[in-house]
Amino acid sequence: MLPPKREHPKEKTQLHPRNKHRERYDFNKLIASCPELARYVSLNKFDDESIDFFNPEAVKMLNRALLKQYYNIDYWDIPQGYLCPPIPGRADYIHHIAELLGSKNNGQIPTGENMKCLDIGVGANCVYPIIGNNEYGWSFTGTDIDPVAIKSAGKIVELNPSLKGTVKLRLQNNPQDIFRGIIHNDELFDLTICNPPFHASLAEARSGTVRKISNLTNKKPNKPVLNFGGQNSELWCEGGELRFVDEMVRESKQFSESCFWFSTLISKESNLASVYDSLRKADPVEVKTIPMGQGNKISRIVAWTFLSREQQHDWMKK
Secondary structure, eight states: OOOOOOOOOSSOTTSOTTOTTSSOOOHHHHHHHOGGGGGGEEEOTTSOEEEOTTOHHHHHHHHHHHHHHHHOOSOOOOOTTSOOOOHHHHHHHHHHHHHHHHHTTTTOOOOSTTSEEEEETOTTTOHHHHHHHHHHOOEEEEEESOHHHHHHHHHHHHTOTTTTTTEEEEEOSOTTOSSTTTSOTTOOEEEEEEOOOOBSSHHHHHHHHHHHHHHHHSSOOSSOOOTTOOOHHHHBOTTHHHHHHHHHHHHHHHTTTTEEEEEEEEOOGGGHHHHHHHHHHHOOSEEEEEEEEETTEEEEEEEEEOOOHHHHHHHHHO
């Protein structure tokens, strides 16, 4: 006997109001956009259509369908084992940061290719540029320390006409640097975004995966499978999120007039106090913390600017 069918809310109200993924996935529409998805869709124990979110191939195919259905992306693929990010959460970052830009533009979100965004750690998936370009027409420069990721993102850009000419990619040759070697002299960006490596070590990353799967299934897996994938550089770095963001804040001071808003995702609430301490030392003019929620996961964007009120006004006027 099947468990009673679950009642689902009509909308995921914790997502941004403009997020296209507030409603439950319509698998009929997604399969129409991406027929290959059909083989991964079945009824779960609650008699709902779904995919097996523990199957990396199923998750990748769902992303391909979502990007086709909602963002007009004809070609999207990533190398095996690379990060396959949840699209709704990535879209939320873009929409929330767009609101921040609009707050300095008389409440109007600036759109078009004159808006320049720098994506630190674009990854093989190129998802932030895809969403930001489709939703607001922004231009992007994506950076990464991994040549394979840059090559994969480059292929996505090359095979999607909407991205060609508006998305550029740069390899960061020094893994210790974030903005140095990337932002050129006299180059200006309206915004930087980043999804920093979460864990401080490979062991911690694997432990986190085991814990997540155990919480979802009430079983301890024999071998952790990263359902959303992820290479080492995508999941962890020495010192984890905290050290990465601390370095980002320090370097941002050197490029204080090259960018209007610097921003990063902060996954661990316990890291906020140290992030704010780093920001106090860098002494920006303004700091904003933007809460985000997706399902049971709570995160936030921290953004900062070194521009004075007058400089901010002149920047937006231009």
